[in-house]
Amino acid sequence: MKKYILFDNDGVLVETEPLYYKASKRALKEFFDVDVSFEQYMKLMTDGKGVWLAAPNATKEQINIARNQRDKYYQDYLKTENLAIENIHKILEKLSKDYKMGIVTTSRRVDFEIIHKNRGITDFMEFVLCVEDYPKSKPHPDPYLKGAKLFNARKEEVIVVEDSQRGLISAYNANIDCVIVHNEFTKTQDFSKANYFINTLKELPRLLSSL
Incomplete structure (x- = not known):
């Protein structure tokens, strides 16, 4: 039982997952000029490897900067979008x-x-x-x-x-x-x-x- x-x-x-994808996609494009597809994003997330592998030439410092901006985008979406x-x-x-x-x-x-x-x-x-x-x-x-x-x-x-x-x-x-x-x-x-x-x-x- x-x-x-x-x-x-x-x-x-x-319902937050589309917002996380939206924020990650935005940051990847802004910082690395990478257009991550939905399929690529889902594979990276499913494997638990993180979205930044979509930018293989990025340095650790660049990734940290992009991650911080992604997190800001995500929090903005959380505050403004309907999650119910x-x-x-x-x-x-x-x-x-x-x-x-x-x-x-x-x-x-x-x-x-x-x-x-x-x-x-x-x-x-x-x-x-x-x-x-x-x-x-x-x-x-x-x-x-x-x-x-x-x-x-x-x-x-x-x-x-x-x-x-x-x-x-x-x-x-x-x-x-x-x-x-x-x-x-x-x-x-x-x-x-x-x-x-x-x-x-x-x-x-x-x-x-x-x-």
Whole structure:
């Protein structure tokens, strides 16, 4: 029986992934005159290698400057674009009656706090783990292993909710069941290792009740 839910953040609880791509693409073009395609970007992100490999001749110093500007662009988008996922509060309120929940994200804490300011989503969560809170990021198992540990839960009691291949592999490597929620941004990725699939987050309560 599942008792605990570990949510990815971007693309699951808020719609931010297209904005990160937009900011990264803008910085690559501005600093390195590189037009990174969506397919190339997704491969780099799935592999966990970072978008700056799209500019192979860039120096470490140049990348640091470009990264800082990318982060500024991203934060500007977070403050001005619509990030909401439909009925998210009703879904989480329903789930909170039967499950304890946490967020495990590769977002930086500073970005996470901008995203969730006055949004009310974290009110339903026991904890939030950001990229600074574990040794190795997704697709390594560390993030979800730490989440399960914070719950003091057995792995079979936990389920991960993800929308990306990188996140799925993290859960898979941690030996924790994972449900993939459909996201247009990541729909072409390989989800063959997923345990379950749903079209929208509102299907999650019914899925969990059937397990």
